[in-house]
Amino acid sequence: MDAPNQPSTKTQKGEQTRALILNTALEMFRERGYENTTMRAIAEQARVAIGNAYYYFASKEYLIQAFYDRIHEEHLAVCLPALEKERSLKGRLLVTLRLKISTLEPYHQFAGVLFKTAADPRSPLNPFSPDSDPVRRASIDLFDHIIERSKVRVPKDLRVELPYLLWLYHMGIILFWIHDASLEHRRTYRLIDITVDLVVKLISLASNPLARPLRKTALRLVAELREEGS
Amino acid sequence: MDAPNQPSTKTQKGEQTRALILNTALEMFRERGYENTTMRAIAEQARVAIGNAYYYFASKEYLIQAFYDRIHEEHLAVCLPALEKERSLKGRLLVTLRLKISTLEPYHQFAGVLFKTAADPRSPLNPFSPDSDPVRRASIDLFDHIIERSKVRVPKDLRVELPYLLWLYHMGIILFWIHDASLEHRRTYRLIDITVDLVVKLISLASNPLARPLRKTALRLVAELREEGS
DNA sequence: TATCCATCTTGAACGTGTTCAAAAAAATTC
DNA sequence: GAATTTTTTTGAACACGTTCAAGATGGATA
Structure with missing residues (x-):
């Protein structure tokens, strides 16, 4: 089990992906709002599979x-x-x-x-x-x-x-x-x-x-x- | 457009159905909690189609x-x-x-x-x-x-x-x-x-x-x- | 180099709230 | 009582958040 705020990333690459997803998400939240930004859209924009977003953030709320x-x-x-x-x-x-x-x-x-x-x-x-x-x-x-x-x-x-x-x-x-x-x-x-x-x-x-x-x-x-x- | 709190029921039968759905919902909320009670389950328990619940309550939140x-x-x-x-x-x-x-x-x-x-x-x-x-x-x-x-x-x-x-x-x-x-x-x-x-x-x-x-x-x-x- | 294993990535599939066009039932009009 | 309009009811279909078994990656070990 991971510490709540220390996300499960053991690799530099992992850290990059995590940051990419987060930045993409926050930018989209700012532009379209939270409800109008789907997890699929975030993943697509970040050129990543949807499951990957859930690998780094347990849920949309965790963003x-x-x-x-x-x-x-x-x-x-x-x-x-x-x-x-x-x-x-x-x-x-x-x-x-x-x-x-x-x-x-x-x-x-x-x-x-x-x-x-x-x-x-x-x-x-x-x-x-x-x-x-x-x-x-x-x-x-x-x-x-x-x-x-x-x-x-x-x-x-x-x-x-x-x-x-x-x-x-x-x-x-x-x-x-x-x-x-x-x-x-x-x-x-x-x-x-x-x-x-x-x-x-x-x-x-x-x-x-x-x-x-x-x-x-x-x-x-x-x-x-x-x-x-x- | 209907007044927000005057639900769109023009009939006595409609009023009955509305009450039935609401009572069923509140009872299920009390017993299993809000998140664990699905709209489908409410409709089923009330022996009503799911769309019917949405006819009387614009969303789950309106319950x-x-x-x-x-x-x-x-x-x-x-x-x-x-x-x-x-x-x-x-x-x-x-x-x-x-x-x-x-x-x-x-x-x-x-x-x-x-x-x-x-x-x-x-x-x-x-x-x-x-x-x-x-x-x-x-x-x-x-x-x-x-x-x-x-x-x-x-x-x-x-x-x-x-x-x-x-x-x-x-x-x-x-x-x-x-x-x-x-x-x-x-x-x-x-x-x-x-x-x-x-x-x-x-x-x-x-x-x-x-x-x-x-x-x-x-x-x-x-x-x-x-x-x-x- | 070949094997291994933890880490990372994938996307189909599930259950959810919600929508909507169509049908049924009831009320109203003629 | 037939025709018409209004109200109610239906359930398939949609988009969403989320899960998960399976696969790909890449560094450590032999």
């Missing part, structure tokens, strides 16, 4: 998993340099979220399917599922980095949970963007502006010593909800 | 739409009587949410698919889509009724938005329940207990005259997000 990985890479590539110039938490969050949306931009119509499958608790694409673990961790790490190198100081208990909470918040923004039919997704950018402001103020409030009991209660709730099973 | 309607009816049937004995907002919310979860109980494994398709912005099953309008309205009305006949007094501006906000909150609870793998979904019931308490306190806080500016800002944000398009 989306690979999409997650790529989006995260692209986002990092533009986001990290931009973050160098920002020290305030507010500025850092703004930059990160705006660039996330612009990175996703070419895939907007495709993104619907993305969250459709992601919402199924039994789907491997569910952002909370084990299969998504690596990307999720990497994504949460980015928010950790955002806080770490900003000027804000937050209490330890909150500091620990904050990256995860910000990641959740950022998922909420993406969910909104998916449903956002406004021109150039202006409403999403507006939502980012407004809520980043709110979030930063809220963090500031929650960091106040007077808010300690309330913060403890809230964090206990969060911790409980994150627990698994039983 | 879920009908499921929404039925769940809401069943919920009302147990909820309204129980609400007669409760006058506090807290008690009324607790009763409503607990009974909602217990009504959904038999369909837990099926519910995953439900939200999977519901999350797709282009799907007619999206709770925000026009096709879902009637059920959504009815569901929001229930929360209106909960507030109206409780003892609480809230400012007009909040009062107007509150049913919708509580409906959103209740959707969040259902989302959690879908992912809840704990025994008898204890964690969901616990979440209800904790968050109902929070929500009631929050409403109380927000109703305080001192909170007026903050409340206005928050409500403006909500109103803006509810807006459609452009």
Whole structure:
């Protein structure tokens, strides 16, 4: 059995074929959308037998998993340099979220399917599922980095949970963007502006010593909800 | 063209066939799950041609739409009587949410698919889509009724938005329940207990005259997000 | 070089959701 | 009650995602 995200390719040639299929698929998804791109069409375009696509990707959905990985890479590539110039938490969050949306931009119509499958608790694409673990961790790490190198100081208990909470918040923004039919997704950018402001103020409030009991209660709730099973 | 929720049945016999197919489908969904129930199997069990099922339900997904309607009816049937004995907002919310979860109980494994398709912005099953309008309205009305006949007094501006906000909150609870793998979904019931308490306190806080500016800002944000398009 | 074996590739075949032209049944009109 | 129109019912046919037994490839071993 292979590790979920380490596809079964032991050869350089295999790696090439895998990349070829994935690139072809993503390009076609971007151009025609997910539903309108058949596995047969992908295989044909990549000049490969249909069974071969299934050798590298267990199902059509698994191509989306690979999409997650790529989006995260692209986002990092533009986001990290931009973050160098920002020290305030507010500025850092703004930059990160705006660039996330612009990175996703070419895939907007495709993104619907993305969250459709992601919402199924039994789907491997569910952002909370084990299969998504690596990307999720990497994504949460980015928010950790955002806080770490900003000027804000937050209490330890909150500091620990904050990256995860910000990641959740950022998922909420993406969910909104998916449903956002406004021109150039202006409403999403507006939502980012407004809520980043709110979030930063809220963090500031929650960091106040007077808010300690309330913060403890809230964090206990969060911790409980994150627990698994039983 | 037919109204989305008024299925194309002009005859009493048609209505019967429609009901037969729907009942057969829901029973099979409950017993074997959604994916494991094929349209062919439904048609066979209902002793009907497969094309006939498609005459009444545009797609397999539309059977879920009908499921929404039925769940809401069943919920009302147990909820309204129980609400007669409760006058506090807290008690009324607790009763409503607990009974909602217990009504959904038999369909837990099926519910995953439900939200999977519901999350797709282009799907007619999206709770925000026009096709879902009637059920959504009815569901929001229930929360209106909960507030109206409780003892609480809230400012007009909040009062107007509150049913919708509580409906959103209740959707969040259902989302959690879908992912809840704990025994008898204890964690969901616990979440209800904790968050109902929070929500009631929050409403109380927000109703305080001192909170007026903050409340206005928050409500403006909500109103803006509810807006459609452009 | 010849043999071997893991890796990669193939495409026919299966079951699925869905469509549609045609037939049957029922309702309406004359 | 016959003719006509509307509504309902039928099932073969289509395209899709997916599976799998069989074959091809190419590097390691002898």
